[in-house]
Structures are given as structure tokens and as C-alpha cells.
Amino acid sequence: MADLQISGDYLDSLRASFTTLAALVSPEDGAAVDHSSCGSEIVASAGNYLVSVQDSRAAIAAGNATALSVHAGTTSVEVEALEASLARSAGDL
Amino acid sequence: MSWDPFPPSTSSWSLVFEVPDPGAGDVDNLRAIAASRTALVKSIDTAIASVRSISSDLSAHWTGLAADTNLNATLALVPDLTTLRASYEAHASALTTYAAEVDRIKIEAEAQAAVYNQATSDVADSRAQRAAIDGIGQYTPREYEAPVGAPAGTYDEDDWRRAVLLDGYVEEGRETIAAARAALEALVADRAAADQACADALLGGSATGPFGAITMDSSITQEELFALLATMSPTEAALFLNSHSSAVNLLEDGNPDNAAEVAALWLALGAGGTEVARENPRVVGNLEGASSWDRGIANQLVLTAEIEEAERLFANGGNRDxxxxxxxxxxxxxxxxxxxxxxxxxxxxxxxxxxxxxxxxxxxxxxxxxxxxxxxxxxxxxxxxxxxxxxxxxxxxxxxxxxxxxxxxxxxxxxxxxxxxxxxxxxxxxxxxxxxxxxxxxxxxxxxxxxxxxxxxxxxxxxxxxxxxxxxxxxxxxxxxxxxxxxxxxxxxxxxxxxxxxxxxxxxxxxxxxxxxxxxxxxxxxxxxxxxxxxxxxxxxxxxxxxxxxxxxxxxxxxxxxxxxxxxxxxxxxxxxxxxxxxxxxxxxxxxxxxxxxxxxxxxxxxxxxxxxx
Missing domain, CATH: 3.40.50.1820 (Alpha/Beta hydrolase fold, catalytic domain)
Incomplete structure (x- = not known):
């Protein structure tokens, strides 16, 4: 019940913040940072490997942010339902 | 008949083809990648600031179990983002240093190549002129001395002096060529050192993060692997799996009897499990205990690849009819x-x-x-x-x-x-x-x-x-x-x-x-x-x-x-x-x-x- 000490509006804004956060950390297009033209095989190989690691890191961070957005979103729906239910009980609807 | 006292040395003349170009590569592209990494550092700074803002704001608006869960998970983003930031920063730094060194080498190599080419051309020219002088023939001219063994009256004195001069040019040109070659070889060594230093920086701890420093013994057992993964953060464990295909393959051993351990691992991996599925779809797609969503993502990748392969074989023919x-x-x-x-x-x-x-x-x-x-x-x-x-x-x-x-x-x-x-x-x-x-x-x-x-x-x-x-x-x-x-x-x-x-x-x-x-x-x-x-x-x-x-x-x-x-x-x-x-x-x-x-x-x-x- 302590979770009722929030508003659906706040959770919606929280969800939006996490969505923005996910976009901020999302991986970029790997092809745009292809190291193949750097003139050295070992650097190209190391560079492209690092890009793939960074992309994975970024994707995981974005995935976690998205999961938080969903969590907040789900809770928001629950809160709205509870608020509506409470309002119905109180005869407001 | 003309005779060349300085026959071309095969090794000398093929130098430019034997020595790899020490200035090879696209320096502008390296700088562009470094710049993109620096831009991402700024983006991650914004993200970290956003996480801190969300975290500090959250408890003022929301309390309870769900709020605590959300807050803890939000704060858990910070170490991952900090590592990612350090990685981008190390990447940008390594490439900036590398690009500067490659640029220097490229400029010097181009200058040495120009010297080399000019000297080569000059030597060829002198050799041609020298070969065209009649009467000096096979005799080795020495300045102010009569040609050794040359019969009197068999040569013109002006020709003789010209031959001496031209032979001097050739000697001088060859020395220039040798010096340019040595300089180019030194630049090749410089480039190799720069390549290695850059590769080391790109694969080093600051760039790859904590998992990069952990090595995997090829004789590791599945039990040891689970224990090793448990010592890492979820993100590092996912990246470790993605960097060691043998570790992912090891999860298949004894499956489905190890399904509970796999499920526990997947729960811990969180969003990292999806990345492991994307990188290893043929293993994760049928790995009992892995999450159903991630298996779905993996199997869709496999299905798409299989359809493309079957289309190719149907169009071009394969081993079957x-x-x-x-x-x-x-x-x-x-x-x-x-x-x-x-x-x-x-x-x-x-x-x-x-x-x-x-x-x-x-x-x-x-x-x-x-x-x-x-x-x-x-x-x-x-x-x-x-x-x-x-x-x-x-x-x-x-x-x-x-x-x-x-x-x-x-x-x-x-x-x-x-x-x-x-x-x-x-x-x-x-x-x-x-x-x-x-x-x-x-x-x-x-x-x-x-x-x-x-x-x-x-x-x-x-x-x-x-x-x-x-x-x-x-x-x-x-x-x-x-x-x-x-x-x-x-x-x-x-x-x-x-x-x-x-x-x-x-x-x-x-x-x-x-x-x-x-x-x-x-x-x-x-x-x-x-x-x-x-x-x-x-x-x-x-x-x-x-x-x-x-x-x-x-x-x-x-x-x-x-x-x-x-x-x-x-x-x-x-x-x-x-x-x-x-x-x-x-x-x-x-x-x-x-x-x-x-x-x-x-x-x-x-x-x-x-x-x-x-």
C-alpha cells in the first residue's frame, strides 16, 4: 500500500525519463565506426572487437533502462487502476 | 656495345614493393571514430546525470517495495555507465594518439619515398648517360688518373671526366637510396610499434572493462564456469560469455539437467541475457533454462539465417537436389x-x-x-x-x-x-x-x-x-x-x-x-x-x-x-x-x-x- 504514495503522473514521467535514458545509451551503428580502413590488421581487429563490446555494453544498459521504464509503466497502470478503484468505492465515478 | 658498371640490385629496386607502407590507413577516419567516441562520452555523462537526477527525485515521490526495487535497479546503472564511459574515453584516447603517430609516419614516409624515388630516377638517368659514353667501356674510371689498363688513345678525355662525374652521381644516389630505405624501414618499425600500442590500448582494461582482464582456462568445468560467472557483475558476465564461445558452448553440457543453474544465470544476467542470445543464437535458442523471450530472439535469428541459406542453396544448388x-x-x-x-x-x-x-x-x-x-x-x-x-x-x-x-x-x-x-x-x-x-x-x-x-x-x-x-x-x-x-x-x-x-x-x-x-x-x-x-x-x-x-x-x-x-x-x-x-x-x-x-x-x-x- 505504501506504493500508493505516488501519482500515476509521476510514474509516467519516470517512464519517460527511462525511455530517454535508454535512447541516450543505445548502441550506434557499428558500420559507422568500422576500423577496417585504419591500415593495420591488428588495430582493425582490436578496434572492431572493442566496438562490439561497447555496443553490447550499451545495449545492456539500454535494456536495463527499458526494463525500468516498463517496471515504472506497469506500476503506473496498477496505480491508475487502484486509484480508479478507490474512487469508485468513494462514489466519485 | 654499352656496358653498365652499376647493374641494378634487385633488392634495392624492389624496396618500395617489399616494405609495407608505414603510412597506410585513413587517418581522417581514425580521427572521426575518435571524435564519435568522445561524443559518446558526453552522451554517457548526460545519462549518468539523468540517473542521478531520477534517483534523487524518486524517493520524494514514491516509497514502498516497488520504489525500492526501482531505485536499486536505477542506481545499479551507474557502474555500468561509468565503465562504458571509461571505455569510450580510452578508445578515443587510443585512436587520437594512434592517428597522430600514423600521421607523422605518413608524412615522413611520403618525404622519404619522394627522396627515394628521386634518387632512383637520378641514378637511372646517370646510369643511362654513363652507359652511352663510348670508349670507357668496362674500365673503372678514377679521377685524374688514367684508366687502369686502358690502352692510350682509346678514350676521349672529356668523356672520361664525364664518366667520372656520372659514376660519382650514381654512387651518391645509391647512398641516398640506402639512407631513404633505412629511414623507411625505421618508419615501418615505428608503425608496427604504434599498431601494437594501439591494439593493446584498445584491448586493455580501461577499454574493455573488468571482464577483459579475466582469462578462461580451457579445462574449466561447467561448475567452475558458473562459479566464475557468479563473481562478475551481470553485465561483465554477459560480456565474458560473448567473448568466450567455448564458455557458452559449455552451458550445453548436461542440459537440461543443469536447467536450474542456467535459469539462475539467466535471471542474474538480466538484459545481458538478451545480448548473449543475440551473439550465440544457435546455443541459446535451444538452451533449456534460458528465458523464453531470449530463446525467441535467438531462434528468430537462426530461422532468418536458415531461410536465407536455403534460398541461396535452392537458387545456386548445393549437395542435395x-x-x-x-x-x-x-x-x-x-x-x-x-x-x-x-x-x-x-x-x-x-x-x-x-x-x-x-x-x-x-x-x-x-x-x-x-x-x-x-x-x-x-x-x-x-x-x-x-x-x-x-x-x-x-x-x-x-x-x-x-x-x-x-x-x-x-x-x-x-x-x-x-x-x-x-x-x-x-x-x-x-x-x-x-x-x-x-x-x-x-x-x-x-x-x-x-x-x-x-x-x-x-x-x-x-x-x-x-x-x-x-x-x-x-x-x-x-x-x-x-x-x-x-x-x-x-x-x-x-x-x-x-x-x-x-x-x-x-x-x-x-x-x-x-x-x-x-x-x-x-x-x-x-x-x-x-x-x-x-x-x-x-x-x-x-x-x-x-x-x-x-x-x-x-x-x-x-x-x-x-x-x-x-x-x-x-x-x-x-x-x-x-x-x-x-x-x-x-x-x-x-x-x-x-x-x-x-x-x-x-x-x-x-x-x-x-x-x-x-
Missing amino acids: SDYYESRLVTLRGIQTAVGDGLGAKPPRTIHSLDTSDKILGSIVLGDLDNAEYASYNVPGMDTTADNMSGWTDDSNTFYAKQVQLLIAGGMDKADAKKEVAVVAWIGYDTPNPLTVSSEIEAYNGAAKLDASIAGTQAQRDLHNPNGRLGVIAHSYGSTTAMLALSRDRGVDTLVTYGSAGEVIGSNPVLTDGWYQTQIWDDPWARVGQLLGGRPSPFLDPDSQPLDAEGGSWYNPRTKTREYVIDASGHSGYLVKDTASLHNMAAITIDRPDLVSVPEPPTPVRTPRPVPPN
Whole structure:
């Protein structure tokens, strides 16, 4: 019940913040940072490997942010339902 | 005849071709990549600031368990983002340093190459002029001295002086060439050192992060691997797996007996599990214990790749005839059609398993298998192959819809009801054909596969919804298979066999709740299967309970009315909409036996007598 000490509006804004956060950390297009033209095989190989690691890191961070957005979103729906239910009980609807 | 006292040295003249270009590469592109990394550093700074802002703001607006969970998970983003920032920063720094060094080498190499080329050209020119001077011939001129052994009067004195001068030019040119070559070789060494330093920086701890410093012993056991992964953060563990394919392959050892450990690992990996699935789709797609969503992502990648490969082989030819590839394409595309919009479908559809190694096998989940309160397998019988995936998925969808309808009838909210049901359209074994249906071999083989699949599903559900219910409905020979599979206790709640092709003697399904069987009176194929295989009907097994397939009525507590269901008809009629068999199997698998229909005919509607005209 302590979770009722929030508003659906706040959770919606929280969800939006996490969505923005996910976009901020999302991986970029790997092809745009292809190291193949750097003139050295070992650097190209190391560079492209690092890009793939960074992309994975970024994707995981974005995935976690998205999961938080969903969590907040789900809770928001629950809160709205509870608020509506409470309002119905109180005869407001 | 002209004679050249300085024949060209092969090694000297091929120098430019032997020495790799120390200035090779696109410095502008390196700087552009470094700049993009620096831009990402700024983006991550913004993200970290955003996380801190969310965290500090959250507790002022939201308290309680969900808030704490959210806050902790939000704060957990910071270390990952900090590592990512350091990685981008190290990357930008390494490339900036490297680009500057390559640029210097490129400029110096170009200058040395120009010197080298000019000297080479000059030497060639001097050699040509020198060779054109008559009378000096093979004699080696020495300034102010008569040519050694040259007979008097055989040369012109001016020619002699010119020859001396030209030979000097050639000597000088060769020294210049040698010096330029040495300088170029030094630059090649500089470049090799720069390459190595850059590669080391790109693969170093600051760039790759903590997992990069952890090495994997090739003799590591699976148990040691789980222990090693447990020492890492979820993100580092995911990256470690993605960087060590042997570690991912090791997870397959003993699967599904290790399904609980795999499930625990997947729970810990969080969003990292999805990355592991994307990077290792052929392992994760069928890894029992991995999350159903991630398996779906992996199997979709595999399916797309297999379709592309089959299209290529069909168009260009392979080791088999074109009919083989065409047939394979039809099956694979059929699975794609069955999965439809995937996660965007309603309910979401994911490919739970996909075996393309020989005869194609697969299964599609409708709904959220790991979390749904009521999950069921729908196991097919004879002649149901992956070619029929669309049809089997549609039948399973009808079953899903009926379960949802009954949950709503039982009082559940519609949106909740849709979330709380999941059905696996499981064509995970090689079903028999009419010639092999009397044999039990396919049932035994299929039972092992069904048992493995259930073990994986239960491992996930034990973590996400330990109190949820898991049922199996099994048709015809699929019931023969399911009864064998469920003889091993996997905590399955309910089994419903429909139109069973008979029970293998010795089958002893272990179920938490109960075993039901239903058979339509006009289903000849069920009896044929039982007779051909010498397998008794489950009806005769005292452990089973009959479930009506005859038309009748049931009480809908939501509408407070009796509603009617009709007779099912024929061997393939059990999952037809509005039938008693479909309705009752759905009621049993959502643990609502009170909603099972009773065989009573609908109340006849009396036609009012016509009122005679006055």
C-alpha cells in the first residue's frame, strides 16, 4: 500500500525519463565506426572487437533502462487502476 | 656495345614493393571514430546525470517495495555507465594518439619515398648517360688518373671526366637510396610499434572493462564456469560469455539437467541475457533454462539465417537436389508465417525451440511462458510436422483464447487474463506416420525431448512464478509420448490426453493435480492407433479421469447464465471452437473444474403457436 504514495503522473514521467535514458545509451551503428580502413590488421581487429563490446555494453544498459521504464509503466497502470478503484468505492465515478 | 658498371640490385629496386607502407590507413577516419567516441562520452555523462537526477527525485515521490526495487535497479546503472564511459574515453584516447603517430609516419614516409624515388630516377638517368659514353667501356674510371689498363688513345678525355662525374652521381644516389630505405624501414618499425600500442590500448582494461582482464582456462568445468560467472557483475558476465564461445558452448553440457543453474544465470544476467542470445543464437535458442523471450530472439535469428541459406542453396544448388531445398524452404517459411508478428502479435508469439539439423522441428509459444500463471503444452500426434506449424499454432491459439475466456468468466480482468495464459504449440519431436504409428520408438524419442523442454520451462517458471500451473494437453500419438514423458516427475500439474493413440505399458504420469482423458465417440483413428500399437486406451487406466467431449452446458459465473458447448467430431475436432472438448480441457488446465460442462442438451426453444386469425 505504501506504493500508493505516488501519482500515476509521476510514474509516467519516470517512464519517460527511462525511455530517454535508454535512447541516450543505445548502441550506434557499428558500420559507422568500422576500423577496417585504419591500415593495420591488428588495430582493425582490436578496434572492431572493442566496438562490439561497447555496443553490447550499451545495449545492456539500454535494456536495463527499458526494463525500468516498463517496471515504472506497469506500476503506473496498477496505480491508475487502484486509484480508479478507490474512487469508485468513494462514489466519485 | 654499352656496358653498365652499376647493374641494378634487385633488392634495392624492389624496396618500395617489399616494405609495407608505414603510412597506410585513413587517418581522417581514425580521427572521426575518435571524435564519435568522445561524443559518446558526453552522451554517457548526460545519462549518468539523468540517473542521478531520477534517483534523487524518486524517493520524494514514491516509497514502498516497488520504489525500492526501482531505485536499486536505477542506481545499479551507474557502474555500468561509468565503465562504458571509461571505455569510450580510452578508445578515443587510443585512436587520437594512434592517428597522430600514423600521421607523422605518413608524412615522413611520403618525404622519404619522394627522396627515394628521386634518387632512383637520378641514378637511372646517370646510369643511362654513363652507359652511352663510348670508349670507357668496362674500365673503372678514377679521377685524374688514367684508366687502369686502358690502352692510350682509346678514350676521349672529356668523356672520361664525364664518366667520372656520372659514376660519382650514381654512387651518391645509391647512398641516398640506402639512407631513404633505412629511414623507411625505421618508419615501418615505428608503425608496427604504434599498431601494437594501439591494439593493446584498445584491448586493455580501461577499454574493455573488468571482464577483459579475466582469462578462461580451457579445462574449466561447467561448475567452475558458473562459479566464475557468479563473481562478475551481470553485465561483465554477459560480456565474458560473448567473448568466450567455448564458455557458452559449455552451458550445453548436461542440459537440461543443469536447467536450474542456467535459469539462475539467466535471471542474474538480466538484459545481458538478451545480448548473449543475440551473439550465440544457435546455443541459446535451444538452451533449456534460458528465458523464453531470449530463446525467441535467438531462434528468430537462426530461422532468418536458415531461410536465407536455403534460398541461396535452392537458387545456386548445393549437395542435395533442389526438391530438398524447396521443401526445406516451405517448412522454414511456414514457421515464419506461424510466428507472424512475433512479440508484436496478440498474444506475443516466440519461437521456443528450433532444430534445423535434420528434419526440422520447432515450437512456438503464445504468451509469456516464464511468467504466465497458467502455462500449457499442446503436443501433437501422427503426421503433425513443422510443415503444419501454422495449423498447430492456430489450434493452440484457439485453446489459449478459450482459457482466457474462462478466466474472464471466472472473474479475472480481461487484460490480466491475457497475461496469465501461455500455450506452447510444441512440434518438438519426429511424429510417426501411418506406417510407424504402431511403433513406440517415436514416442520414447519424443518423450525425452518433451521432458527436456518441460525441465527448461519449469526451471524458468520456478524462478518467476513458482506457484503457477503447468499443464500438458496431448493429442493422439502425442498423448502416448506425453504419458511417457510425464512418467518423470517434473512438477507438471495436469495432463489431458485427447483422442489418445494409447498408453505404452509402464507409462505412469506423475502429476500434482490430475490426469484426464477425453475421446469422442466418432474418433476412429484413436482406436486404430490403440489397436495397431497394442496400447490400451488411457480410459482403462484407473489413474485417469474422464473428461466430457459431448455437447452440454456450463455455468458462467460472470454472466450468471448457463452456456452451451457442442459435440466435437472426428479425430481432428477436439480443439474446434465451441466444442465441449476444447472448453473442458481449457477449464481443467486453468484449475477451474467447476467450469467443466455437463452433458445435457440445450433447452429446446419452443416455437410459439400461431395465433389463429380472428
